[in-house]
Structure formats: C-alpha cells, structure tokens
Amino acid sequence: MKKVDIESRQKSILNAIVESYVDTATPVGSRVIAQRFRNAMSPATIRNVMADLEEMDLIMQPHTSAGRVPTDKGYRFYVDSLLEPKHLTREEESIINKLIHQVGGDIEYVMQNASKAISLITNVAGFVLTPRLKRSIFKHIELFNIDDSRILAVILTTSGFVKNSIMEYEEHVTKHELMRITEFLNSELEGISLGEIKSYLTRKLLEERDSFYTFLKRAMDILAVPDLFRADDHLYFDGAACIMSHPEFADIKRARLFLRACEDKKGLLSLLNQDMDREGVKIHIGKENVDSEVQDMSIVTCNYEVNNMTVGAIAAIGPTRMEYGKVISVLKHISSELGKELEGLG
Amino acid sequence: MKKVDIESRQKSILNAIVESYVDTATPVGSRVIAQRFRNAMSPATIRNVMADLEEMDLIMQPHTSAGRVPTDKGYRFYVDSLLEPKHLTREEESIINKLIHQVGGDIEYVMQNASKAISLITNVAGFVLTPRLKRSIFKHIELFNIDDSRILAVILTTSGFVKNSIMEYEEHVTKHELMRITEFLNSELEGISLGEIKSYLTRKLLEERDSFYTFLKRAMDILAVPDLFRADDHLYFDGAACIMSHPEFADIKRARLFLRACEDKKGLLSLLNQDMDREGVKIHIGKENVDSEVQDMSIVTCNYEVNNMTVGAIAAIGPTRMEYGKVISVLKHISSELGKELEGLG
DNA sequence: TATTAGCACTCTAACACTTAGAGTGCTATT
DNA sequence: AATAGCACTCTAAGTGTTAGAGTGCTAATA
Numbered sequence: 245m246k247k248v249d250i251e252s253r254q255k256s257i258l259n260a261i262v263e264s265y266v267d268t269a270t271p272v273g274s275r276v277i278a279q280r281f282r283n284a285m286s287p288a289t290i291r292n293v294m295a296d297l298e299e300m301d302l303i304m305q306p307h308t309s310a311g312r313v314p315t316d317k318g319y320r321f322y323v324d325s326l327l328e329p330k331h332l333t334r335e336e337e338s339i340i341n342k343l344i345h346q347v348g349g350d351i352e353y354v355m356q357n358a359s360k361a362i363s364l365i366t367n368v369a370g371f372v373l374t375p376r377l378k379r380s381i382f383k384h385i386e387l388f389n390i391d392d393s394r395i396l397a398v399i400l401t402t403s404g405f406v407k408n409s410i411m412e413y414e415e416h417v418t419k420h421e422l423m424r425i426t427e428f429l430n431s432e433l434e435g436i437s438l439g440e441i442k443s444y445l446t447r448k449l450l451e452e453r454d455s456f457y458t459f460l461k462r463a464m465d466i467l468a469v470p471d472l473f474r475a476d477d478h479l480y481f482d483g484a485a486c487i488m489s490h491p492e493f494a495d496i497k498r499a500r501l502f503l504r505a506c507e508d509k510k511g512l513l514s515l516l517n518q519d520m521d522r523e524g525v526k527i528h529i530g531k532e533n534v535d536s537e538v539q540d541m542s543i544v545t546c547n548y549e550v551n552n553m554t555v556g557a558i559a560a561i562g563p564t565r566m567e568y569g570k571v572i573s574v575l576k577h578i579s580s581e582l583g584k585e586l587e588g589l590g
Numbered sequence: 591m592k593k594v595d596i597e598s599r600q601k602s603i604l605n606a607i608v609e610s611y612v613d614t615a616t617p618v619g620s621r622v623i624a625q626r627f628r629n630a631m632s633p634a635t636i637r638n639v640m641a642d643l644e645e646m647d648l649i650m651q652p653h654t655s656a657g658r659v660p661t662d663k664g665y666r667f668y669v670d671s672l673l674e675p676k677h678l679t680r681e682e683e684s685i686i687n688k689l690i691h692q693v694g695g696d697i698e699y700v701m702q703n704a705s706k707a708i709s710l711i712t713n714v715a716g717f718v719l720t721p722r723l724k725r726s727i728f729k730h731i732e733l734f735n736i737d738d739s740r741i742l743a744v745i746l747t748t749s750g751f752v753k754n755s756i757m758e759y760e761e762h763v764t765k766h767e768l769m770r771i772t773e774f775l776n777s778e779l780e781g782i783s784l785g786e787i788k789s790y791l792t793r794k795l796l797e798e799r800d801s802f803y804t805f806l807k808r809a810m811d812i813l814a815v816p817d818l819f820r821a822d823d824h825l826y827f828d829g830a831a832c833i834m835s836h837p838e839f840a841d842i843k844r845a846r847l848f849l850r851a852c853e854d855k856k857g858l859l860s861l862l863n864q865d866m867d868r869e870g871v872k873i874h875i876g877k878e879n880v881d882s883e884v885q886d887m888s889i890v891t892c893n894y895e896v897n898n899m900t901v902g903a904i905a906a907i908g909p910t911r912m913e914y915g916k917v918i919s920v921l922k923h924i925s926s927e928l929g930k931e932l933e934g935l936g
Numbered sequence: 937t938a939t940t941a942g943c944a945c946t947c948t949a950a951c952a953c954t955t956a957g958a959g960t961g962c963t964a965t966t
Numbered sequence: 967a968a969t970a971g972c973a974c975t976c977t978a979a980g981t982g983t984t985a986g987a988g989t990g991c992t993a994a995t996a
Contacts, residue, residue: 273988286940291989309947309988352698352720352824360853374698386734390746398744398754400736408744408752478698484830485849494842496834503831507706619959632969637960655959655976 255326257293258302262314262322266565269491271311316530316564319542323527323568330569332577336365340574344581351375351586355480358558358582363483366571367490368562369506372480373516375555375586377407378439385433387426392416401438403550404587417462425463477517479509492540492563501537506561511535512543516557519545523554525572530564542566546575550586558582601672603639604648608660608668612911615837617657662876662910665888669873669914676915678923682711686920690927697721697932701826704904704928709829712917713836714908715852718826719862721901721932723753724785731779733772738762747784749896750933763808771809823863825855838886838909847883852907857881858889862903865891869900871918876910888912892921896932904928 260280264272274287274294294312297303302318305311314322332340343357343364355372362370380401390396390410395417399407417425436444445464484503493499505511515535519526528543538561545559558579560571606626610618620633620640640658643649648664651657660668678686689703689710701718708716726747736742736756741763745753763771782790791810830849839845851857861881865872874889884907891905904925906917 271988275988287988288940288942288990289938292939295990305989307947308990309945311988350822356824384736386732386742388732390730396732396744396746396752398732398742400742406742406754406756408754410752476696478702482853485846485853488842488846488849496840496842496845499842499845500831500834503834507828507831617959621959633959634961634969634971635967638968641961651960653976654961655974657959 254293254297257290258297258314258318258322259326261294261297261303261312262318262326265313266567269565271306271313273311276311314565316532319529319564319568320532323529327569327572330567330573332365332570332573336574337577340365340578341581344578344585352480354582354585355478356482358578359480359482361578362558362560362574363486365574366560366562366567367486368560368566368571369481369483369487371512371516371559371561372582373513373520373556373558374476374478374480375403375405375550376517376520377401377405377476378437379553379555380405380438381553382433382436382438382441385426385429387422387429389417389419389422395422399438403553403555405550405555407438411465413465421462428463477513479513479516481506487562490563490565492565498540502541505535505537505541508537511537512559512561515543516545516559520547520554520557523547525575527568527572540564542568544568544571544575546579548579548586549583555586600639600643603636604643604660604664604668605672607640607643607649607658608664608672611659612913615911617652617659619657622657660911662878665875665910665914666878669875673915673918676913676919678711678916678919682920683923686711686924687927690924690931698826700928700931701824702828704924705826705828707924708904708906708920709832711920712906712908712913713832714906714912714917715827715829715833717858717862717905717907718928719859719866719902719904720822720824720826721749721751721896722863722866723747723751723822724783725899725901726751726784727899728779728782728784728787731772731775733768733775735763735765735768741768745784749899749901753784759811767808774809823859825859825862827852833908836909836911838911844886848887851881851883851887854883857883858905858907861889862891862905866893866900866903869893871921873914873918886910888914890914890917890921892925894925894932895929901932 257277260277261272264276264280274290277290277294278285278287294303297318298305298312301315302321303312304315306313340361343361344354346353346357349357351374355374359370359372362368362372380403382399383402384400386398387395393413393416395411395413397409397411399409401407432448433441433444449461449464484506487493487502488499493502515528515533525544525546528545530542531539533539533541533543540563541561542564543559543561544566545557547554547557549555558575560566560575562571603623606623607618610622610626620636623636623640624631624633640649643664644651644658647661648667649658650661652659686707689707690700692699692703695703697720701720705716705718708714708718726749728745729748730746732744734742739759739762741757741759743755743757745755747753778794779787779790795807795810830852833839833848834845839848861874861879871890871892874891876888877885879885879887879889886909887907888910889905889907890912891903893900893903895901904921906912906921908917
C-alpha cells in the first residue's frame with residue numbers, strides 16, 4: 245500500500261469537502277467524498293480524517309447525524325493554500341466585456357453594468373465604488389463667469405475625470421482677474437490630489453503676507469466651494485435577486501438582514517475605502533468581518549485603476565459558501581476592463 | 591329603523607375592507623367589519639353586502655371559508671372614489687427633509703437619499719429617476735481646448751444642470767475659431783432642448799450652402815460627440831429590505847421575482863418616462879400594469895420639477911396591498927422637496 | 937500499524953392524521 | 967329589511983410515525 249503524506253491527505257479531503265459543499269449546499273458525508281476519490285479510500289477512513297479536520301476547527305457538523313460543513317477557518321485555509329486559479333470561459337468574458345464596453349453609456353451606466361456583470365457571472369451580489377475624485381490628481385482648471393454672480397469651475401484630473409462646480413459670488417470678478425486666478429491655480433496645483441487642495445491653499449495663505457494675499461484669498465474662495473469637497477463615494481449595487489437563489493436565504497429573515505446590510509452601505513464603503521489602498525484581491529470570510537451584519541457573509545474586493553492610479557474598487561458579497569476561485573478571477577477581469585473603459589470615457 | 595342609502599353603505603363597507611386588509615394583511619371577515627362599525631350592523635347583514643361586492647368583482651375570497659380581500663378593481667374604486675388625503679406627520683416630514691436637504695451631498699447622493707426616504711416612510715420600495723438632460727433647455731455653452739487634440743464642452747441648462755463632454759479632434763481648432771463657434775452656438779441654441787440640438791443643427795446645415803457651411807459643420811462636429819447624447823436615465827432604488835417585511839413575500843420565489851423586476855429597470859424606466867408627461871400622481875394597480883412581471887404589484891409615480899419644468903420622476907412600488915393614501919402624500923412631498931434641493935444644487 | 941467492515945445509534949425531513957377555529961351561506965325569525 | 971342560528975368548509979397548527987442519511991465505535995484485516 246502506498247504511503248501517503250498525512251498532511252497532504254487531509255488537505256485534499258478538506259479541498260474536496262469545500263468544493264462539494266460550495267457546489268451542492270448540503271453537508272457532505274464520508275460516502276460522497278469516497279466516491280469523489282473513486283473509492284481510493286473507504287468512507288470509514290475518511291471519517292477518521294474528518295474527525296481530525298473537525299478537531300482543527302476546519303469543518304463542523306450542523307447536527308450529530310449530518311455531514312460536514314467548512315468553518316470560516318476552513319474556507320480561509322482553502323482560499324490561502326488550496327485554491328487554484330480558475331479561468332473564465334470565452335463566453336463569460338464576452339458577456340462581461342459587452343456589458344462594460346457598451347457604446348453610448350455614461351459613467352453611471354458603466355458602474356451599473358459593472359455591478360451587474362459581477363453578480364451575473366459569480367451569482368452573488370456585486371458592488372462598484374465610483375472613482376474617488378478626492379484621490380484624483382489635479383491637472384487643469386478653467387474658470388469662467390456664467391453670469392454676474394456665479395462662477396463655473398471645471399477641473400480636469402490626470403486620470404481623465406472632469407469635475408464641475410458652480411459658486412455664488414457677491415462681488416463681480418473681472419474677466420481679467422479670473423484669467424490671472426486660473427493661470428495661478430494651474431501652475432500652483434499641479435500634482436496635488438483634489439482632496440488636498442483646500443489644506444494646501446490654506447497653508448499657502450498663511451505663508452504669504454503681502455499684496456498677493458488678497459489675490460490668493462479670492463482664488464481660494466472660488467475653489468473652496470463646498471461642492472468640490474462633497475461626498476463623491478457612491479456604491480452601485482446589483483444582484484439582490486440572484487442572491488435569493490442561494491438556499492442560505494430560504495429563510496426570509498436572513499434575506500432581509502442581508503438586503504439591509506447591502507442597502508446600509510456605510511460598512512461596505514469603509515471596507516472598500518480601506519481595501520483600496522492595497523492592490524489586488526482581498527477576501528473577508530464570515531466572522532473575519534468586523535461589521536456584525538455581515539459576519540455570516542464573505543466579501544471579496546478588488547481595486548481598479550485608471551491611467552495606473554487606483555481610483556476605485558469593486559466587490560462581491562454573498563454567503564461564505566461561494567465560488568471563491570471564480571469570484572476572484574471575475575473581479576480581476578472586471579477591474580481591468582472597468583479601468584480601460586473609464587480611460588476611454590475620459 | 592333608519593333608512594340608509596344602500597350605495598353608500600356598500601361604499602363604506604368596501605372602504606372598511608380595504609383599510610382593514612391593508613392594515614392587517616389577513617382576509618377580513620364579517621365579524622371584524624361589524625366591530626369596526628361598533629356593531630351598527632350585524633355580521634349577517636354585512637355578509638349580504640359582501641356578497642353584493644363580490645358580485646361586482648370588487649372583493650374576493652382566497653378560499654371558501656376565508657374572509658374577503660379587495661380585487662384590483664376594488665383597489666381602483668377605493669383609490670378613485672373613497673380615498674381621503676392623508677397628511678404626513680411633522681416627524682415624517684422632518685425625516686424626509688433631513689434626508690433630502692443634507693449638506694455636503696452631490697446629485698447622486700440626493701437621488702439615493704430621496705429613494706431611501708420613499709421606502710422609509712411608505713414601507714414599500716422607492717425609485718428615483720435622475721433629471722433628464724435631454725429634456726432640459728439649453729442656456730449656455732463654453733468650449734475650450736484642453737490639449738492639441740481635445741476640446742471640452744461645458745453646457746448649462748435653464749434648469750441649472752451642467753453637462754460636460756470631452757471630444758477628440760484630429761486637426762487643431764484655433765482659440766479664435768473656438769470663440770466664434772462658442773458665440774454662434776450660444777446665440778443659436780437658446781431655448782432648444784438638449785435632445786433636439788442634433789436634429790436642429792442638421793436641419794440648419796441643410797439650409798446653409800455658402801462659406802458658412804464649413805464653419806457650421808465644424809461647430810456641429812464638436813457638439814455631436816456621442817457623450818452628449820448618451821443615455822442619461824438612471825434609476826436609483828431603495829427599500830429591497832423593507833419590502834421583505836410584507837407577508838406577500840414570505841415565499842422566497844415571489845421575493846425573487848419582485849427583486850428581479852426592480853433590477854431589470856427597463857419596464858420601470860419606460861413607465862416613468864411615460865408618466866412624466868402628465869403632472870401629479872399616477873397609480874397603476876396590479877393587472878393594470880402591462881408589464882407582466884409586476885402584475886401583482888402596484889406602482890405609484892409622480893413627476894418632479896426644477897424651475898417649473900418637469901425633469902424627472904419618482905415612484906413607489908409594492909404589493910397591491912399598500913397604503914395608497916400615505917404613498918400619494920409622500921410622493922407629492924418628496925417630489926416638491928427634491929425639486930427645491932436640485933434648484934439649490936445648481 | 938493503518939485501514940476497513942459492521943453495527944448500533946441519532947437526527948432530520950417528509951408524510952399522514954387530527955383538531956380547533958374562523959368564516960361562510962342559507963333558512964327561519966323578528 | 968335585518969338578524970340569529972346552524973350546518974358546513976377550509977386552513978393552520980400540532981402530533982406521530984417512518985425512511986434514510988450519516989455518524990462513532992469496535993473488531994477484524996492487510
């Protein structure tokens with residue numbers, strides 16, 4: 245009889261348990277696993293291994309006479325050590341690309357379709373965070389009077405986004421003065437993120453003392469309109485319907501809790517903003533989430549880049565029993581396609 | 591014994607049935623109604639009236655030994671002839687106003703919060719359609735080169751919205767020429783809706799034949815960027831969770847169908863675009879909806895105005911058993927507050 | 937010594953059966 | 967015309983029963 249490394253046998257059985265459970269949503273018994281291995285081991289042997297895995301807190305039994313189900317820790321081990329990358333089919337890629345690169349859609353449309361693409365392919369709910377303007381780098385500004393009391397500022401960022409801001413102004417600013425201010429701001433603000441503009445100008449204001457002060461003050465007033473610093477983090481959501489097909493939500497109460505968590509958005513927003521700083525795919529399984537509302541869910545996030553700068557993030561959320569491999573590849577793919585599309589949109 | 595107009599007694603009993611059923615979600619029997627009228631009539635009498643109402647197809651029995659439930663036709667009669675306007679409480683108004691007039695939010699934020707306000711107060715799902723730019727009236731345009739090959743157009747509308755559009759352009763347009771084009775477009779397009787600009791300029795192009803042609807052609811090319819004519823109709827949605835508290839969705843299958851209908855958006859979009867043309871509240875009960883997916887739901891819509899022009903619409907969707915009176919007043923109130931807020935946002 | 941067959945035991949999910957109660961329609965009475 | 971009384975119907979909830987899936991333990995086996 246061939247000698248098998250016990251460690252590795254435990255691994256492959258855990259792997260089989262996770263994949264079978266993800267697939268069927270029913271606790272998996274020793275018989276099923278034995279068949280999966282074409283009876284290379286007897287159910288009894290597998291039961292022994294299962295007892296070990298349960299000892300290690302990687303799997304558990306919902307009740308005494310049921311099969312095993314992976315624990316959060318079990319999924320974590322699976323994701324970290326067993327998961328092998330899963331490629332998307334041509335068909336799947338084509339569906340995603342069609343949704344994201346649809347002609348004639350504005351940014352909101354693209355965001356909405358990206359979240360729909362996530363949920364459609366992964367069969368869990370999808371989230372997309374809009375490009376964060378505050379993180380975008382200032383490139384160019386144009387100012388002009390639209391009437392006696394209002395000035396329109398148009399700001400371009402290096403990642404290609406445009407931000408408008410109208411401000412009311414009591415005293416009339418001459419065209420000449422406006423041009424000087426425009427020139428000044430353009431030379432001064434290059435390379436600064438939109439979120440930093442305010443504090444940058446304030447600092448500048450403290451340094452300058454002479455006649456330049458009034459000029460600078462006025463320039464700042466024009467820019468410091470609340471509009472520019474408004475919250476620009478919005479979450480697009482899709483997949484409420486498809487999530488309901490999972491048996492974990494057969495109980496309407498759990499379904500409601502899940503939907504409430506999705507609509508609350510605050511928790512997810514802060515998670516995404518946090519995860520955005522690290523590149524690539526991040527996974528939060530069950531109780532690993534600090535947010536108590538999603539402690540029986542898993543959240544997978546991925547940043548996306550426009551012109552090589554991270555400006556936003558996308559996410560998938562569903563029961564801990566999800567196809568992690570697939571979700572990861574889908575998010576990676578969509579992140580990259582979304583970035584490309586946004587570059588094109590300008 | 592006092593003589594009572596039979597017509598009016600039928601009405602008041604139908605009214606009682608509808609209100610009791612909306613309130614309790616259980617088929618209402620003759621005893622309950624009798625108690626509602628403080629036993630002014632006996633259950634037996636009421637049963638006779640109920641038989642009449644059933645004859646008229648205003649109410650029905652889910653099964654032989656159950657109480658009565660209003661039919662679509664019954665709700666319609668109730669809404670048209672029995673419903674009395676319901677005022678919002680101070681508290682409710684304050685919740686709505688806080689949500690909509692929150693400082694530091696951009697348009698998307700306001701839309702999202704408006705839909706949340708609808709669902710929060712009415713306890714059914716809320717929809718908000720973004721301001722339709724195509725319906726907005728052209729007021730002013732500014733054009734400038736952002737680099738050698740790209741021109742940024744900023745269009746202002748009379749309702750106060752701003753629309754950006756960047757276009758790629760092979761040959762360089764001089765600053766002087768750009769100014770001439772700007773002036774031309776500003777004088778020419780005043781009062782035209784954004785949706786009509788393209789056809790207007792095309793018509794103009796056919797009339798002109800001389801040297802002006804090239805100039806006009808160029809102006810049009812700049813404006814006719816696809817971006818300007820992109821789909822700008824987005825639906826914001828909230829209340830998936832709260833809709834789940836209704837017993838009609840105890841069956842997960844119906845819940846899924848409802849969510850699918852909400853996420854599909856196409857049907858709702860066309861309904862809203864249609865309803866927008868008439869002012870005020872419009873109600874679609876159950877089978878009155880052409881869309882088969884929502885034939886067991888009711889949809890209530892209301893347009894909203896910015897600077898006295900209808901630019902968008904809001905809606906509530908839920909089971910036919912909904913508090914029509916309340917939903918109507920909430921939509922009216924939110925429509926008006928939303929309009930005000932958007933005027934302020936500029 | 938590691939694996940496996942056998943067996944008693946446990947728990948769930950499904951089904952059948954029963955019953956209380958809410959509600960009706962009809963008929964006879966006021 | 968309105969109502970009380972009554973037989974009838976249907977549902978929802980509770981109770982028992984059973985089949986079957988799965989386990990852990992022990993003893994046999996390679």
